[in-house]
Amino acid sequence: MTKGRGAGGESAPEFVQLLTPDGERIDKVTGADGVEYTVDFTDDEYRGLYRDLVVVRKLDAEATALQRQGELGIWASLLGQEAAQVGSGRALRQQDMAFPTYREHGVLYCRGIDPIMPLSLFRGVDHGAWDPNQFRFNMYTIVIGAQTLHATGYAMGITKDGKVGNDDGEAVIAYFGDGASAQGDVNEAFIWASVFNAPIVFFCQNNQYAISEPIEKQTRVPLYQRASGFGFPGVRVDGNDVLASYAVTRAALDHARHGQGPTLIEAYTYRMGAHTTTDDPTRYRMAGEVESWQARDPIARVRAFIAKQQIAGDDFFTEVDELARRESLALRERVLAMPDPDPLTIFEHVYPHGSPLIDSQRQGFAEYMDSFEGSSH
Numbered sequence: 001m002t003k004g005r006g007a008g009g010e011s012a013p014e015f016v017q018l019l020t021p022d023g024e025r026i027d028k029v030t031g032a033d034g035v036e037y038t039v040d041f042t043d044d045e046y047r048g049l050y051r052d053l054v055v056v057r058k059l060d061a062e063a064t065a066l067q068r069q070g071e072l073g074i075w076a077s078l079l080g081q082e083a084a085q086v087g088s089g090r091a092l093r094q095q096d097m098a099f100p101t102y103r104e105h106g107v108l109y110c111r112g113i114d115p116i117m118p119l120s121l122f123r124g125v126d127h128g129a130w131d132p133n134q135f136r137f138n139m140y141t142i143v144i145g146a147q148t149l150h151a152t153g154y155a156m157g158i159t160k161d162g163k164v165g166n167d168d169g170e171a172v173i174a175y176f177g178d179g180a181s182a183q184g185d186v187n188e189a190f191i192w193a194s195v196f197n198a199p200i201v202f203f204c205q206n207n208q209y210a211i212s213e214p215i216e217k218q219t220r221v222p223l224y225q226r227a228s229g230f231g232f233p234g235v236r237v238d239g240n241d242v243l244a245s246y247a248v249t250r251a252a253l254d255h256a257r258h259g260q261g262p263t264l265i266e267a268y269t270y271r272m273g274a275h276t277t278t279d280d281p282t283r284y285r286m287a288g289e290v291e292s293w294q295a296r297d298p299i300a301r302v303r304a305f306i307a308k309q310q311i312a313g314d315d316f317f318t319e320v321d322e323l324a325r326r327e328s329l330a331l332r333e334r335v336l337a338m339p340d341p342d343p344l345t346i347f348e349h350v351y352p353h354g355s356p357l358i359d360s361q362r363q364g365f366a367e368y369m370d371s372f373e374g375s376s377h
Contacts, residue, residue: 015237015238015268016029016031016235016236016237016238016247017029017241017244018037018038018241018243019241019242019301019305020301021240021296021297021301022301023300023301023303023305023306024305024308025243025305025309029244031235031236031237031248032224032236033235033263035235035251038247039243039246039247041243043312046302046306046309046311047312047316049086049087049242049243049246049302050299050303050312050320051323052086052090053082053086053298053302054299054320054323055320056078056082056085056086056106056109057078057082057299057324058324058327059105059109059115059324059331060077060078060079060105061079061328062331062332063075063105063119063122063331064273064277065332066332066335067122068277071123071335072335073122073124074122074276074277075122075277076103076276076277077271077274077276077277078104078105078106079271079272079273080207080270080271080273080297080298081103081207081267081269081270081271081298082299083240083241083269083298083299083302084106084203084237084239084240084267084269084298085105085106085107086106086107086110086242086245087241087242087243087244087245087246087249088107088173088203088245088249088265089107089110089111090110091245091247091249091253092107092111092136092173092249093171093257094136095136095168095170096136096170096171096253096257097138097171097172097173098111098136098137098138098172099172099173099175100137100138100147100175101140101141101144101175101177101180102141103175103177104140105118107175111135111136111137113130113135115327115331116335118140119335120338121140123335123338125338125340127139128140138150144176144180144183144185145180145183145184145185145189146185147175148174148176148180148186148189149188149189149192151172151174151189152172152174152189152200154172155171155200155256155262156192156193156198158170158172158199159196159198159199164199164256164259165258165259166258167254169259170257171199171200171201171254171256172198172200172256173202173203173249174200174201174202174203175203175205176202176204176205177205177206177207177210178204178205178206178208178209178218178223179209179210179211179213180204180210181218181219181223181226182210190202190226190262190264191230193232193262194230194231194262197259197260198256198261198262199256199259199262200256201253201256201262201263201265202262202264202265203249203267204223204264204266205239205269206239206266206269208270209284209285211279212275212281214284222236222266223236224236224266226264227262227263227264232261232264233263234263234264234265235252235263235265236265236266236268237266237267237268238267238268239267239269240268240269240270240296240297240301241298242298242302245267248265249265252265269298270293270296272290272293303317343369344362344365344366347361347362347365
């Protein structure tokens with residue numbers, strides 16, 4: 001266990017850490033939940049994690065730039081939270097199901113979903129076009145905390161279908177932020193998951209702010225400690241440590257899939273940028289605070305570790321940077337090439353078998369569109 005520091009520099013409770021900000025490897029750590037955490041990665045796997053982190057950050061930066069240039073309506077950046085997302089995302093087994101918020105671009109990437117998908121959503125081209133069943137990754141949820149109830153219900157269904165109890169069992173992970181932990185939906189999900197022993201991991205990315213409200217205005221106790229009041233274990237992990245994020249998430253998911261119930265993980269991390277592109281974080285936090293967290297950058301510590309252990313050399317880092325640049329450029333070109341959807345498509349896929357009310361609304365809107373000169377409708 002390692003002592004952390006809070007957003008304002010105050011002493012923070014201990015968390016699980018396997019890779020220090022200086023890139024020093026810690027072999028094994030026992031968490032507050034009594035579980036021993038470690039990882040056993042090959043050199044290729046370490047390089048793969050670094051590659052994921054760099055590419056995900058670059059794609060996210062490209063999306064932010066596209067929004068600033070008027071190509072996206074809004075964007076919720078994950079800058080600073082890459083380790084929590086890549087670590088937990090890679091910890092998922094193929095059969096597991098994830099329920100994201102609107103910021104889990106790194107988890108989406110790890111699930112093999114084309115990164116254009118969330119950009120088409122925030123561009124207003126579609127409502128999210130990936131198949132949740134194919135990728136085991138549900139649609140983005142904008143309503144704060146609602147996905148935790150969706151995930152809990154899904155997890156309860158897994159149990160009723162007899163899909164838990166062994167290594168091949170299924171587990172569910174629900175992502176949410178520290179601000180969402182104050183929502184009724186999240187606390188109701190905790191109750192249902194506990195009472196029904198649902199195979200679910202609640203993964204809270206505590207990035208220190210619920211938009212502009214700091215964590216000390218949201219809770220009197222560390223968030224992970226809330227789990228004990230609901231009757232299941234909680235653990236805090238260094239969310240800027242991709243190795244620890246992986247180890248803690250994999251253990252909690254395996255705990256769930258074997259029928260041992262839910263776990264709350266608090267990934268203690270930091271949102272380096274704005275809450276969304278409509279937010280100005282300089283209005284509620286000091287530059288010095290941001291700089292103190294930059295010293296714990298999740299990518300820099302993995303790079304330092306790889307270099308110290310001679311797992312890769314400068315050629316590898318240059319190659320990864322070039323890969324990220326190419327992927328971000330391709331993403332930009334694909335966004336700019338997106339055709340504007342026909343306005344009437346908004347009425348499609350509302351009900352699986354149609355609806356007289358929707359049909360009437362569609363007809364009325366079509367007539368309204370046709371009233372404009374030169375309209376194609």
